[in-house]
Amino acid sequence: MEDCIFCKIISGEIPSELVYKDEQVVAFNDINPVAPVHILVVPRVHIPTLNDMEEEHKELLGHVAWVMKKLAREHNIHESGYRIVTNCGPDAGQVVFHLHFHLLGGRSFGYGRPADDS
Numbered sequence: 799m800e801d802c803i804f805c806k807i808i809s810g811e812i813p814s815e816l817v818y819k820d821e822q823v824v825a826f827n828d829i830n831p832v833a834p835v836h837i838l839v840v841p842r843v844h845i846p847t848l849n850d851m852e853e854e855h856k857e858l859l860g861h862v863a864w865v866m867k868k869l870a871r872e873h874n875i876h877e878s879g880y881r882i883v884t885n886c887g888p889d890a891g892q893v894v895f896h897l898h899f900h901l902l903g904g905r906s907f908g909y910g911r912p913a914d915d916s
C-alpha cells in the first residue's frame with residue numbers, strides 16, 4: 799500500500815524506533831507516546847482495520863498477542879499491568895488505517911478514551 803505510513807515504516811522507507819520484528823510482525827515506539835511504554839505492534843500484512851480481518855488472519859493475530867505478552871515482560875510492565883488498544887473506525891478515532899495494537903504501560907489508566915486519557 800503505497801500511501802500507508804505503517805507499510806513505509808515496515809519497509810524501512812520511514813524510520814522508526816523498532817523494538818521487535820519477525821517474519822509476521824513489527825513493533826516500534828509510538829511517535830506521540832501517551833504512556834511511559836507505548837509500543838505499536840503491527841502485522842506486516844496491510845489489513846486496514848479489525849473489520850477487514852479474515853479467517854486466514856486468526857493465527858497471525860494470535861501471534862500478535864504472543865508478541866505483546868513477550869514485549870510486556872521485556873519492558874517490565876507485565877506485573878504492574880498494561881493496556882492493549884486497537885482503534886477501529888471513526889468513533890474510536892482511528893488515524894492510521896493499517897491494523898495495529900497499542901501496548902501501553904508504566905502508568906495507571908482510567909476507563910475513558912483508552913489511548914487518550916491522562
Ligand code: 5GP
Nearest residue numbers: 803814826827828829830885891892893894
Ligand atoms: P490510531 O490509528 O490507533 O488512532 O493512532 C495511530 C497511532 O500511530 C498514534 O498513536 C500516532 O501517534 C502513531 N503514529 C502516527 N504516525 C506515526 C509515525 O510516523 N511513526 C510512529 N512511530 N508512530 C506514528
Ligand code: ZN
Nearest residue numbers: 802805844896
Ligand atoms: Zn499498510
